[in-house]
Amino acid sequence: MKNYILLCLIIVSAFSSKSYSQKNKVASADKKYDNYAYIDAIKTYERVAEKGYKSEDMFRKLANSFYFNSQFDKAAKWYGELFAMNPEQEPEYYYRYAQSLKSTGDTAKANQMLDLFNQKSKNDNRAKLYQENKNYLDVIKANSGRYNIEDAGINSKYSDYGTTFYQNKLVFTSARDTGNFSQRKHKWTGEHFTNLYQSDLDENFNPNAPKKFKSKINSKFHEATPVFTKDGKTVYFTRNNYLNGKKGKNESKITLVKIYKATFEKNEWGNITEVPFDSDSYTTAHPALSPDEKTLYFASDMPGTIGQSDIYKVSIDANGTFGTPVNLGAPVNTEGKETFPYVNDENEIYFSSDGHPGLGGLDVFAGKIADDGTISNIQNVGADVNSSKDDFAYIIDTKSRKGFFTSNKDGGRGSDDIYKFLETKRLYCVQELYGVVTDLATGEILPDTKLTLYDSGYKMITTTTSDQNGNYKFPVECGMSYAVRAERDKYTTKEVTVTILKENGRTNLPIALEKAECVVTVGDDLAKCFGIKMIYFDLDKSDIRIEAAIDLEKILDVLNQYPSMKLDIRSHTDSRASHKYNEALSDRRAKSTIQWLIKNGIAPNRLAGKGYGETQLVNKCSD
Known part of the structure; x- marks a missing residue:
């Protein structure tokens, strides 16, 4: 029996003047296989990035993965790539980049990032950390x-x-x-x-x-x-x-x-x-x-x-x-x-x-x-x-x-x-931050998950572990902002920020973790591991575009990591030309994708592909 992992890459047209929206329709696999493949997406992203491919989303994931694991020198490298590609990021990334730069000794650039962070996050408590001119009499009056x-x-x-x-x-x-x-x-x-x-x-x-x-x-x-x-x-x-x-x-x-x-x-x-x-x-x-x-x-x-x-x-x-x-x-x-x-x-x-x-x-x-x-x-x-x-x-x-x-x-x-x-009234408002840790995909509870509580300046306060029912709790202060970091083996580390209510009580913060390793069986859609929805081709062409090459590099890396894995590539078109023409065009595109993989070292006997033309429309448009 031939072992094929279905790579359901929807190959459609991209237009310079006008693009047609496409909905991803994954063909059902008709073959079942008896072995599993475990793919560490982060490692794949790193190997792909090292080859020179650039993607903001990829750089964010790489940098965050190292930052959360306190590998600040590597985090600084990929945050640097992120900002080089696009200097306009969410405020949190300026702060993380600054913290990472400090660990490398580049305090001058770290201070520049902190200045930008302060400008862009005026309501963030970290930006107010050294604020001094408070009206202390009002504070005393309130107390x-x-x-x-x-x-x-x-x-x-x-x-x-x-x-x-x-x-x-x-x-x-x-x-x-x-x-x-x-x-x-x-x-x-x-x-x-x-x-x-x-x-x-x-x-x-x-x-x-x-x-x-x-x-x-x-x-x-x-x-x-x-x-x-x-x-x-x-x-x-x-x-x-x-x-x-x-x-x-x-x-x-x-x-x-x-x-x-x-x-x-x-x-x-x-x-x-x-x-x-x-x-x-x-x-x-x-x-x-x-x-x-x-x-x-x-x-x-x-x-x-x-x-x-x-x-x-x-x-x-x-x-x-x-x-x-x-x-x-x-x-x-x-x-x-x-x-x-x-x-x-x-x-x-x-x-x-x-x-x-x-x-x-x-x-x-x-x-x-x-x-x-x-x-x-x-x-x-x-x-x-x-x-x-x-x-x-x-x-x-x-x-x-x-x-x-x-x-x-x-x-x-x-x-x-x-x-x-x-x-008659406590000075400090009493609050408890609590929640349950679950699997994002299945909703399964995740006991024994490590949770770390950080203050608004990202200074660690304390750690705990979720109990057998996935529950965790932290004593916190009312009106303060915190970050909770959840870490578990084979799951992507997740960090969630929360602002506590300004009254006595409890604040609920459920955390759903996503598996860091993709688990696919024979016949499954490999593209789902990396969020690859479509590979676009220019109108009436079958050449591999630069954007498509980035995604194909991810697939190439997986194939190199798992030499026994085989791939089925399927190509589709819309219905704006004749049936015969569309079938030939989609077939050329499938073969072009196969040739790209062969050119990059994949044995031909590991690859199969077919063009389906307009027979399996992904945009549900036949007019």
């Missing part, structure tokens, strides 16, 4: 009105600040001194040295009458801002440079503050030690733990600090050892002061700053922490909490939306006062 605030009921006429939750208690810092004898005062403030105090919390987070935190943690110098592990067995806290009766000083003879660690053993706090990144020459203060307790955040002016003080983080290993502190950098830290970090279980970081646009003094700000630890979307929490004075030490219970913060705003009892709040 205001979200809190019910009241005095916490535990304040004194002295400084009270820096709260933390600990076993249904509120532990805080206070300069009140309940001692009966020696009442030590700090020369800089005129107040007593601070110690830790505690109050029991009722079911509504109301603290009762405070009492001193009975522990060796309190000393004759300052203690402040503790944070406890969930099991209640470890605490990190701030204290003057004082341990085991010895006071440390820097080169200017000033005693700074450090972070200390203590453990709870035999019903008491002890084993007080410095953390290893402390120093006599700089401050470390105000520790905060991540929800998984694997990261410690803190404020410091250690070497490498951008401003007066920056927020850092350091990893905590399972054995209790610490990594190397890392400056959070922009967009958190500025040339001003960033301090009093707090991280909740919703991947939000709160901190105080006088470097970000605010109302005056320290304002409380919030940011979103991504899975990779990067922080974005820094926002002022609003004028309810913030004032023209110092506002800081914000903590919140995410389930009840109740919390505490400290301020020296007007109307308080002491120099710093603790306020209780109920957050």
Whole structure:
């Protein structure tokens, strides 16, 4: 039996002055075969392009395939060919070309592409990435009105600040001194040295009458801002440079503050030690733990600090050892002061700053922490909490939306006062991006598909995998634009952009993937693999045109890749001449196509062809 793969290339006429529309009518194959052929279309496109054939669609597919696979040098090559062929492309291609050029070191040309991208995509968030002149007062106003605030009921006429939750208690810092004898005062403030105090919390987070935190943690110098592990067995806290009766000083003879660690053993706090990144020459203060307790955040002016003080983080290993502190950098830290970090279980970081646009003094700000630890979307929490004075030490219970913060705003009892709040509206709108991944052709669900979420600047945020039902989901921010990239073996990588709604809820983004490999059986239409609908000939001629040669090159490549494959070529005409003439013309065109393939190395016994004239019209016109 002869094995023929049907190449249903509809061969019709093309006119210089007037063209006739043709509809593709694929003849049914009358032979069935028992083997499959797998064709990687992308590889074929590349081989065809390397021979000098040019097609915008082909260049886009080539460049995108390499770009999505992070082969940016090859992507730059084919994006370059694309723009050389037509410099007017959709805005997205300017951005991708620029990113690819950067990877090759051609920053000058990359900047040119970015300039063009900015011009052509004025509503794209990436084009606004470095926009600076926002009216921050309008932002603060929009974020205001979200809190019910009241005095916490535990304040004194002295400084009270820096709260933390600990076993249904509120532990805080206070300069009140309940001692009966020696009442030590700090020369800089005129107040007593601070110690830790505690109050029991009722079911509504109301603290009762405070009492001193009975522990060796309190000393004759300052203690402040503790944070406890969930099991209640470890605490990190701030204290003057004082341990085991010895006071440390820097080169200017000033005693700074450090972070200390203590453990709870035999019903008491002890084993007080410095953390290893402390120093006599700089401050470390105000520790905060991540929800998984694997990261410690803190404020410091250690070497490498951008401003007066920056927020850092350091990893905590399972054995209790610490990594190397890392400056959070922009967009958190500025040339001003960033301090009093707090991280909740919703991947939000709160901190105080006088470097970000605010109302005056320290304002409380919030940011979103991504899975990779990067922080974005820094926002002022609003004028309810913030004032023209110092506002800081914000903590919140995410389930009840109740919390505490400290301020020296007007109307308080002491120099710093603790306020209780109920957050009535979230700062960040909560949205979930979800969808199902399917096969474009069959609608079959595609489990185990890798999905990657990118922000509007195409910086990777996180990845996930579709479940057994093809479903995926990402937590996202309201009103923001994202790109989702879906990758699966034997499927073409697809990237889809989406803008999230500006209200709480869910945004649906189904993704249908197209197979990257063409699967054809004996008797199938090979042309479908490459989207070849027609090969045109000039009126009354049978010569192979340049446009047709590009498509034939694709078929030639496939035949070279699969030496056992055989081809049946069928040619048709319209009905504007005699039946005999049309039959002869179509036969010449079929033979011309066969001769082109033979000339390019295909054995004649692998090719068959016939002209059908007007007997099988593809335009359904017999007049």
